[in-house]
Structures are given as C-alpha cells and as structure tokens.
Amino acid sequence: MNIIKFQTKITNHEKILIDDCIKTSSFSLCGFLSDKFLIDITDDSDIVSSFERDWSNMPGNADFLARPINEKQCAIILYICNLLNINVTISAGRTNLTGSATPKGGLVLSIINIKKPNTQVDIENKTAKTSVGTILEDMRNDILQLSNKKLYYPVDPTSRKDALVGGTISCNASGFIPGDKGATRHWVNRLKILLTNGYITNITRGDYITNDAKFILICDDKKIIVEAPSYHRPKIKNASGPFTAAEEELDFIDLIIGSEGVFALIIDVEFNLADSPKDFLDLFITLPSENDAIKLRGYLKQQNILYQLNALEYFGYNCQNYMEHKEKLFKTESSVGIYLQYPIFNNSIDEVIEKWVQLLDDSDCGIKDDNVFLLNTADNWRIFFEARHSMPVKALEKTKELDAISIITDTIVPYKNFNDFIQFSHRILRENNIEYLLFGHLGDCHLHFHVIYNKEEALIINDLYRQIIRKSAELDGVYSAEHGTGKRKTIDFYECYGQEAINQVQKCKLAFDPKNILNTGNIITIKDI
Numbered sequence: 001m002n003i004i005k006f007q008t009k010i011t012n013h014e015k016i017l018i019d020d021c022i023k024t025s026s027f028s029l030c031g032f033l034s035d036k037f038l039i040d041i042t043d044d045s046d047i048v049s050s051f052e053r054d055w056s057n058m059p060g061n062a063d064f065l066a067r068p069i070n071e072k073q074c075a076i077i078l079y080i081c082n083l084l085n086i087n088v089t090i091s092a093g094r095t096n097l098t099g100s101a102t103p104k105g106g107l108v109l110s111i112i113n114i115k116k117p118n119t120q121v122d123i124e125n126k127t128a129k130t131s132v133g134t135i136l137e138d139m140r141n142d143i144l145q146l147s148n149k150k151l152y153y154p155v156d157p158t159s160r161k162d163a164l165v166g167g168t169i170s171c172n173a174s175g176f177i178p179g180d181k182g183a184t185r186h187w188v189n190r191l192k193i194l195l196t197n198g199y200i201t202n203i204t205r206g207d208y209i210t211n212d213a214k215f216i217l218i219c220d221d222k223k224i225i226v227e228a229p230s231y232h233r234p235k236i237k238n239a240s241g242p243f244t245a246a247e248e249e250l251d252f253i254d255l256i257i258g259s260e261g262v263f264a265l266i267i268d269v270e271f272n273l274a275d276s277p278k279d280f281l282d283l284f285i286t287l288p289s290e291n292d293a294i295k296l297r298g299y300l301k302q303q304n305i306l307y308q309l310n311a312l313e314y315f316g317y318n319c320q321n322y323m324e325h326k327e328k329l330f331k332t333e334s335s336v337g338i339y340l341q342y343p344i345f346n347n348s349i350d351e352v353i354e355k356w357v358q359l360l361d362d363s364d365c366g367i368k369d370d371n372v373f374l375l376n377t378a379d380n381w382r383i384f385f386e387a388r389h390s391m392p393v394k395a396l397e398k399t400k401e402l403d404a405i406s407i408i409t410d411t412i413v414p415y416k417n418f419n420d421f422i423q424f425s426h427r428i429l430r431e432n433n434i435e436y437l438l439f440g441h442l443g444d445c446h447l448h449f450h451v452i453y454n455k456e457e458a459l460i461i462n463d464l465y466r467q468i469i470r471k472s473a474e475l476d477g478v479y480s481a482e483h484g485t486g487k488r489k490t491i492d493f494y495e496c497y498g499q500e501a502i503n504q505v506q507k508c509k510l511a512f513d514p515k516n517i518l519n520t521g522n523i524i525t526i527k528d529i
C-alpha cells in the first residue's frame with residue numbers, strides 16, 4: 001500500500017490561538033511559545049550561537065534555539081514556523097561533518113531533551129524502542145543491560161558517545177561491520193515522524209511501498225502526492241542523497257532514513273536487535289604495505305569470512321603520526337594496520353584463535369605471528385579504541401588550528417575498481433605535496449583520505465577534492481558512503497547524479513515541505529519556489 005494516514009498533533013483550539021496571536025503587533029515567538037506551550041526557547045545570542053556550528057566547522061547563524069521535550073512541543077514549533085516562514089534546522093549531537101545541522105538563519109530545533117520514553121527492550125521479538133534524543137552509546141548499553149547481554153544493537157559509529165539516535169537515523173550512520181548490517185537502515189523497523197504541518201504518523205518497515213513510484217500522504221482532507229526520486233543509486237554502502245525508487249519499489253521508511261531531515265522530523269524509533277555473540281576475537285594486525293592489506297580483504301571475502309566479521313578497519317598512510325599509543329600498536333613506521341573483530345557464538349576462544357592463526361598464515365599477506373596483537377583484555381581494547389578515535393579527532397583539531405575547513409573524503413567505489421581509485425587519489429595528493437592520512441572501513445572498500453591543509457593551499461585542495469569526487473563517480477562509486485551530503489557536499493551530489501536528480505529530490509522535498517523551511521540547504525539548494 002502507498003497511502004499513509006497522518007493525524008494532526010494540533011487541536012483546532014490551538015490553531016485558533018496561534019492564528020490570533022501571530023497577528024498581534026506585540027507577538028514574540030519566544031514569549032508566545034514559552035508562555036502558552038511551556039517550550040524551552042530563547043533568542044539570547046550567547047546561547048543560540050553555541051548551536052550555530054557543528055563538527056564540520058562551517059559557519060552558521062540562527063535567531064532562535066528551541067529545545068522541545070516531546071512530540072507535542074515539536075509539532076507546535078514546526079506548525080508555527082511553517083506559518084511564519086521561519087527556517088527550522090534540526091540539531092542532534094552535531095557530530096556530522098557536512099554542515100547538515102548548521103543553521104542558515106531561523107530556528108534551531110535541538111532534540112537533545114527528547115529523551116522520553118526511555119529505551120525499552122522486547123526480548124522475545126528482539127526489538128528496542130527509544131527516543132531520538134538518546135545518546136547512541138547509552139542506548140546500546142541500555143539494550144545490553146535490559147536484555148542481560150543476550151541482545152545488542154550492532155551499529156557502532158566512532159562518534160557513538162556524542163551522536164544522538166535521531167542524528168544516526170537521519171544520516172544512516174554506519175560503523176565497523178562490513179556490508180548492509182553495518183548501517184542504521186538495516187536495523188530500523190519503525191519510525192514515528194512529524195511533518196512541518198504538525199501531522200504525525202508511525203511507519204513500519206514493509207507497510208508502505210511505492211505504487212508507480214508514488215506515495216500518497218493523507219492529512220485529514222488534504223492529499224499530498226509524493227513522487228519518490230528515481231535516480232540510479234549504486235548498491236554499495238551509500239549515504240549520498242535520499243533512497244530512490246529506481247530499479248525497484250521503495251519502502252517509505254527507507255525514504256526517511258538517511259534523508260538528513262529534509263522531509264520530516266523523526267520522533268522515536270524501534271530497532272531490530274541482533275543476538276549477542278558469546279564472545280569476540282579482537283585482533284590488531286600489522287602488515288608490510290597497503291597492497292597486503294587490500295589482498296587480505298580479498299582473501300577473507302574469498303574464504304566467505306568477510307561478512308561474518310564485525311569489523312575490518314584499516315590504518316594506513318600517515319595514521320601513526322595522528323594516533324595515540326602508536327608505539328604500542330606498530331613496530332615500524334612504514335607498516336600499516338588492520339583491526340578485525342570476529343564474533344564467537346559456539347566455539348571456544350582458543351579454537352577460534354587457532355583458526356585465525358592458520359587463516360592469516362595461509363593468506364600470504366606478509367603477516368608474522370608477532371605482528372598480531374590480541375585485544376581481548378580491557379586495557380588492550382581501551383588502547384585500541386583511543387587510538388582509533390584519536391586519529392580523526394586530532395586531524396580535525398589541527399584543521400581548526402589552521403582555521404581551515406576539514407576535508408575528509410567519504411568516497412566509495414566497488415571492489416573491482418578499488419585499487420585504481422586508491423592509487424589515483426594517492427598520486428594526485430602526493431604530486432602536490434599535500435599532507436593527508438588514510439584510514440577507514442576496509443571491509444567495505446571505504447577509506448577516508450583526511451586532508452590537512454592551511455589556508456594558502458585551499459584552492460589546490462578544492463581542485464584535488466573535485467578530481468577525487470569525479471573519479472569515484474566515473475568508477476561506479478559515490479562521494480559519500482557514510483557522512484552524507486549536508487550543505488557542504490551539494491556540489492558533489494550534482495556531480496555524481498546530475499541536474500535531473502536534483503529536480504527529483506526538489507519535487508519530493510516540496511511535496512513534504514512546500515515552503516522549504518525544514519533543514520533548508522541540505523542535499524540540494526532550492527532557489528525559487
């Protein structure tokens with residue numbers, strides 16, 4: 001079925017009150033929303049300004065900051081901003097790297113206080129419900145605790161201690177697990193969403209599927225026809241632009257997940273959960289070269305082990321120089337590293353270690369026994385986690401010191417083109433003497449080139465970045481596997497998918513949000529409506 005019914009969250013009485021008040025000469029948005037609806041809202045520039053930047057470090061500006069605590073308050077805010085043509089930027093943990101939570105005027109709607117209901121686990125059905133303001137890592141820990149460690153939520157982006165659940169759904173955040181299971185989308189079973197007109201509904205996976213590439217939203221007597229975009233999105237790990245109804249029908253829930261908040265505000269969620277393994281084998285392995293690391297990935301795929309892994313992470317060129325604890329993990333300056341995690345369900349850890357020693361020997365990737373570091377102690381694990389986390393953090397800090405905008409490629413290409421792509425990118429960066437480091441998700445052929453540059457190098461960096469983006473599209477890949485488009489990468493979206501795709505997203509967006517007030521400027525720029 002493609003017909004989705006919404007219910008209004010705003011009563012007629014409230015509509016009349018709002019209509020009357022906004023017409024009065026003494027109307028003040030802050031005064032009205034705090035007095036009549038007890039909404040935490042301010043126009044104090046000192047407070048608002050702390051929400052004007054996210055981790056992308058792009059400059060933003062806003063007039064108001066509202067921190068609603070429930071769906072009713074969210075509905076009132078969206079409804080009144082829609083009436084008054086005030087842009088609304090949804091803000092969660094603000095850890096995105098694309099400026100997707102950077103406001104361009106108007107009101108910042110922060111979801112940090114939407115924390116009720118608390119996380120609940122249904123052990124029998126292997127699901128968890130939670131609110132969008134919950135910190136992802138808190139939810140993951142609560143699930144373990146509430147299920148007596150029987151179930152877990154597997155998506156583990158490095159930013160999980162700061163990102164909120166709503167932000168991760170909206171960006172389709174992904175973690176270490178290779179393949180579909182590594183991304184948020186795979187685990188979302190139900191969402192509650194709110195439109196800018198104050199109407200709300202629950203959507204469960206499988207319930208609403210496009211018919212002739214269309215959805216019909218019913219808001220009382222209003223019928224909204226949403227034409228799903230239909231541009232071709234490569235079927236790889238992919239966070240570039242909203243899901244489409246290109247080759248097959250589209251589930252409405254998939255249109256919302258990963259859409260960077262341009263269609264609707266997500267209020268709460270039900271995730272499917274995975275059975276917790278009895279244990280994990282965690283290894284940090286050093287190898288002589290990048291080629292050996294890529295060869296190991298190919299070998300594990302060939303042995304049908306790649307998609308059993310919970311992680312296959314790569315620490316390549318120049319990473320050691322940005323890493324805490326490098327002396328504990330690497331023996332030589334030139335070697336590269338791989339972290340892998342293998343879940344153990346039935347066997348003993350000793351049996352699994354034996355199996356892996358054999359596998360690594362057979363791989364013929366230059367791995368010696370004393371280059372394998374077992375992370376199965378709390379201390380070793382902490383060392384590794386801090387090392388992994390410290391790299392992007394230190395690189396971003398250095399970028400801030402240089403007062404530049406961070407550039408981290410998020411490109412991905414299919415395995416068959418991976419080597420060509422990596423060699424091309426290394427070559428053009430080295431030819432121009434640019435400092436960078438290379439790390440990321442080897443299991444998905446998704447590595448980040450993190451470019452460190454100063455202001456004088458900005459023009460050349462921009463040119464090199466564009467070359468890398470074009471190359472990824474040329475090699476059947478996309479510019480973003482996990483970070484999305486935001487405001488920074490709208491040109492990348494255009495270069496990857498073309499003007500027709502922009503037209504399709506615009507049409508879809510304006511069906512949901514005819515005044516273009518919600519997360520304006522994310523994914524595409526809409527000029528005239």
Ligand SMILES: Cc1cc2nc3c(=O)[nH]c(=O)nc-3n(C[C@H](O)[C@H](O)[C@H](O)COP(=O)(O)OP(=O)(O)OC[C@H]3O[C@@H](n4cnc5c(N)ncnc54)[C@H](O)[C@@H]3O)c2cc1C
Pocket residue numbers: 054055089090091092093094095096097100101111132156157158159162163164165166167168169170171172173174175260261262264265266267392393482483519522
């Ligand atoms: C050090 C570091 C490491 C990172 N590692 C990873 C990683 O491993 N994997 C990965 O995928 N990403 C990673 N990221 C990027 C980022 O953490 C993710 O994109 C994350 O999902 C953003 O969540 P957030 O809560 O911070 O959202 P925000 O940055 O606040 O917002 C992101 C987008 O979601 C929208 N949004 C937020 N809440 C809602 C809602 N309730 N309804 C509708 N729209 C909403 C916002 O408007 C915005 O468009 C990393 C970032 C940093 C800084």
